Amino acid sequence: xxxxxxxxxxxxxxxxxxxxxxxxxxxxxxxxxxxxxxxxxxxxxxxxxxxxxxxxxxxxxxxxxxxxxxxxxxxxxxxxxxxxxxxxxxxxxxxxxxxxxxxxxxxxxxxxxxxxxxxxxxxxxxxxxxxxxxxxxxxxxxxxxxxxxxxxxxxxxxxxxxxxxxxxxxxxxxxxxxxxxxxxxxxxxxxxxxxxxxxxxxxxxxxxxxxxxxxxxxxxxxxxxxxxxxxxxxxxxxxxxxxxxxxxxxxxxxxxxxxxxxxxxxxxxxxxxxxxxxxxxxxxxxxxxxxxxxxxxxxxxxxxxxxxxxxxxxxxxxxxxxxxxxxxxxxxxxxxxxxxxxxxxxxxxxxxxxxxxxxxxxxxxxxxxxxxxxxxxxxxxxxxxxxxxxxxxxxxxxxxxxxxxxxxxxxxxxxxxxxxxxxxxxxxxxxxxxxxxxxxxxxxxxxxxxxxxxxxxxxxxxxxxxxxxxxxxxxxxxxxxxxxxxxxxxxxxxxxxxxxxxxxxxxxxxxxxxxxxxxxxxxxxxxxxxxxxxxxxxxxxxxxxxxxx
Amino acid sequence: xxxxxxxxxxxxxxxxxxxxxxxxxxxxxxxxxxxxxxxxxxxxxxxxxxxxxxxxxxxxxxxxxxxxxxxxxxxxxxxxxxxxxxxxxxxxxxxxxxxxxxxxxxxxxxxxxxxxxxxxxxxxxxxxxxxxxxxxxxxxxxxxxxxxxxxxxxxxxxxxxxxxxxxxxxxxxxxxxxxxxxxxxxxxxxxxxxxxxxxxxxxxxxxxxxxxxxxxxx
Numbered sequence: 001x002x003x004x005x006x007x008x009x010x011x012x013x014x015x016x017x018x019x020x021x022x023x024x025x026x027x028x029x030x031x032x033x034x035x036x037x038x039x040x041x042x043x044x045x046x047x048x049x050x051x052x053x054x055x056x057x058x059x060x061x062x063x064x065x066x067x068x069x070x071x072x073x074x075x076x077x078x079x080x081x082x083x084x085x086x087x088x089x090x091x092x093x094x095x096x097x098x099x100x101x102x103x104x105x106x107x108x109x110x111x112x113x114x115x116x117x118x119x120x121x122x123x124x125x126x127x128x129x130x131x132x133x134x135x136x137x138x139x140x141x142x143x144x145x146x147x148x149x150x151x152x153x154x155x156x157x158x159x160x161x162x163x164x165x166x167x168x169x170x171x172x173x174x175x176x177x178x179x180x181x182x183x184x185x186x187x188x189x190x191x192x193x194x195x196x197x198x199x200x201x202x203x204x205x206x207x208x209x210x211x212x213x214x215x216x217x218x219x220x221x222x223x224x225x226x227x228x229x230x231x232x233x234x235x236x237x238x239x240x241x242x243x244x245x246x247x248x249x250x251x252x253x254x255x256x257x258x259x260x261x262x263x264x265x266x267x268x269x270x271x272x273x274x275x276x277x278x279x280x281x282x283x284x285x286x287x288x289x290x291x292x293x294x295x296x297x298x299x300x301x302x303x304x305x306x307x308x309x310x311x312x313x314x315x316x317x318x319x320x321x322x323x324x325x326x327x328x329x330x331x332x333x334x335x336x337x338x339x340x341x342x343x344x345x346x347x348x349x350x351x352x353x354x355x356x357x358x359x360x361x362x363x364x365x366x367x368x369x370x371x372x373x374x375x376x377x378x379x380x381x382x383x384x385x386x387x388x389x390x391x392x393x394x395x396x397x398x399x400x401x402x403x404x405x406x407x408x409x410x411x412x413x414x415x416x417x418x419x420x421x422x423x424x425x426x427x428x429x430x431x432x433x434x435x436x437x438x439x440x441x442x443x444x445x446x447x448x449x450x451x452x453x454x455x456x457x458x459x460x461x462x463x464x465x466x467x468x469x470x471x472x473x474x475x476x477x478x479x480x481x482x483x484x485x486x487x488x489x490x491x492x493x494x495x496x497x498x499x500x501x502x503x504x505x506x507x508x509x510x511x512x513x514x515x516x517x518x519x520x521x522x523x524x525x526x527x528x529x530x531x532x533x534x535x536x537x538x539x540x541x542x543x544x545x546x547x548x549x
Numbered sequence: 550x551x552x553x554x555x556x557x558x559x560x561x562x563x564x565x566x567x568x569x570x571x572x573x574x575x576x577x578x579x580x581x582x583x584x585x586x587x588x589x590x591x592x593x594x595x596x597x598x599x600x601x602x603x604x605x606x607x608x609x610x611x612x613x614x615x616x617x618x619x620x621x622x623x624x625x626x627x628x629x630x631x632x633x634x635x636x637x638x639x640x641x642x643x644x645x646x647x648x649x650x651x652x653x654x655x656x657x658x659x660x661x662x663x664x665x666x667x668x669x670x671x672x673x674x675x676x677x678x679x680x681x682x683x684x685x686x687x688x689x690x691x692x693x694x695x696x697x698x699x700x701x702x703x704x705x706x707x708x709x710x711x712x713x714x715x716x717x718x719x720x721x722x723x724x725x726x727x728x729x730x731x732x733x734x735x736x737x738x739x740x741x742x743x744x745x746x747x748x749x750x751x752x753x754x755x756x757x758x759x760x761x762x763x764x765x766x767x
Contacts, residue, residue, distance in 0.1 A: 111563035114573040180580045188573045189563075218584045222591030226703065234681040235699045237595055242680065243696040248598060252591050520562075 013514040031116035037102035051085035059475040075458035076143035083146030095267035106510035109191025109526035114184040122177035129171030136160035150238040179213030193528035205270025208294035220256035254305035268405025279355035280347025283533035293332035326376035356431035357408030364400025389449025415499030419516040422492040434481035440474025574737035606693035608764035629658035640736035645729040
């Protein structure tokens with residue numbers, strides 16, 4: 001910003017948060033939000049790799065109609081653990097705990113989150129929860145599906161339900177503490193001049209996410225405790241033999257687990273708002289609408305859980321109400337998509353890697369969202385319930401949406417996080433490969449589901465084979481696409497060219513400090529004098545600006 | 550929550566002012582309590598559902614609870630909230646001795662509550678009112694009476710767990726209280742804990758009528 005009151009930082013700082021201290025203890029005992037974000041980056045990546053490995057095994061098995069590699073009970077464990085690892089240990093912490101943790105204090109001009117020790121504690125809780133889950137995995141895992149429906153989970157299965165339950169319970173408190181920390185930080189730690197409507201939309205997205213983490217997570221925590229009490233102590237809440245009602249479990253479970261979907265997508269939407277503005281060189285169209293759409297999604301998200309139970313014996317009137325409310329979520333979601341598109345309109349668009357991911361997100365999220373409206377319709381849902389249509393819809397939001405947003409964000413802020421640039425050609429290629437691989441994997445599943453192929457079976461009728469082979473082939477491409485960033489990101493940390501403080505010539509306080517930032521984030525206390533995304537005054541960055549040549 | 554304040558300086562490095570530090574600690578604690586409300590909320594939702602489905606069974610089962618012990622415990626907890634508030638007041642006005650005495654009083658009252666609760670639980674065991682294989686209840690609708698006792702143990706058990714955690718923290722607060730760790734400038738931890746204690750008290754204020762009193766007079 002030419003009018004910025006903040007001094008321009010020196011390029012290539014000598015000391016920064018990465019080399020301020022060395023040794024294992026300086027990482028495992030750190031209170032620095034930037035280092036904790038990197039701890040999360042490593043652990044989240046491990047769980048992503050494990051969950052991905054299970055997806056590979058699932059797609060291998062489904063390449064032919066017969067059971068080839070796994071017995072049915074092993075297959076049950078595979079898809080259950082795939083879901084649990086991906087949802088609770090990758091998607092939910094993913095963007096908030098890695099990018100949010102790193103960026104929120106930088107974006108609001110604070111030295112750290114409000115509670116640095118609690119931030120570290122939440123990483124330890126996450127790790128302990130993950131350790132429980134991995135321990136259970138080594139002992140055979142769980143085969144109930146990631147949804148733990150009673151009375152299957154309380155009475156009938158003989159797998160590590162309790163161990164995984166404890167793992168999710170503990171990881172849940174990690175999620176709660178992250179949300180709590182963000183809420184307090186965003187309320188109390190903003191730099192002078194940084195009013196609510198000058199906040200980057202990334203921060204708004206995380207604020208909405210934190211609200212869901214605070215309000216939703218404790219409900220699934222108590223539901224897990226009730227399952228544990230019923231399984232261990234025969235203190236019945238859900239078992240009809242003990243006078244209980246199994247549908248109550250589904251209510252409690254989905255009261256969290258539906259909003260949890262918004263925990264996964266809202267931070268990604270925040271990322272996309274930053275990327276679309278930065279690479280269109282325009283302020284975001286309808287800033288306040290995009291900001292309030294995040295809050296709207298968070299609030300409406302709590303009123304739609306019943307759409308998971310249309311065929312579970314819920315009353316038809318409840319079904320109608322939940323159906324209408326579910327369709328309402330499409331309104332704030334569409335507001336975002338339209339506003340991103342309007343931001344692109346007549347913008348001077350540059351096709352940098354983060355932007356490729358962002359454009360991929362917009363397309364895939366739109367498909368995922370529109371099929372969501374289809375599923376909110378009672379009649380269609382009864383037809384495609386528990387089929388691959390659901391799987392495809394869900395993965396368009398979670399993989400096509402959340403993971404594209406996560407990768408787009410990583411590519412955008414990687415120079416800030418590490419102070420290094422990654423190879424342009426390979427990163428653009430990865431965005432392309434992931435986009436193609438994703439669609440080849442999941443689009444056939446829409447058709448399969450519509451034709452009636454049920455989820456959660458390791459065999460299927462032979463007429464479904466062509467589409468399943470397509471899907472498995474696409475998964476291979478997708479897997480290669482995910483390996484590419486892993487390789488060049490690691491490579492760039494040592495060999496990548498040095499990045500300047502602001503390689504994209506973007507607005508936002510995080511770009512006004514050095515890359516990587518100093519331990520205390522800013523050498524001068526930053527002051528904000530303008531709204532966000534003042535891109536008219538800011539020329540696009542050429543290659544020279546990026547390299548500082 | 551405000552533990553960051555401890556150390557050589559009682560203003561943590563990342564805060565600009567004591568005011569900012571205090572506001573953060575307070576907002577953090579309130580946010581945590583919102584989470585706690587939702588945590589108990591799952592059980593309250595289950596209670597409301599089953600109570601409305603099986604009012605007769607719940608009424609009969611509720612009769613087996615000792616209303617005198619429940620009322621006594623209610624009084625004990627309200628008393629402990631008073632001592633807790635006075636302990637916080639001691640921190641605000643810089644009187645370490647008051648803080649110490651009042652925290653000790655809170656600890657004793659909290660322990661009394663837990664002791665009475667233990668007596669009540671023991672009574673349930675002797676009368677086979679604990680859900681499980683040996684459950685036995687003389688009444689019109691025994692299976693749903695068992696549901697009442699599941700909820701009784703679930704709700705009061707979770708509440709008692711919060712009391713135990715609170716009592717343990719209280720025990721660790723006694724020495725710092727005497728040392729004068731909480732000053733008028735920074736007593737954030739003391740105040741945050743006070744909020745927690747009042748919250749746990751308030752949960753009981755809801756549990757007592759729901760479990761002991763509704764449908765009592767017949």
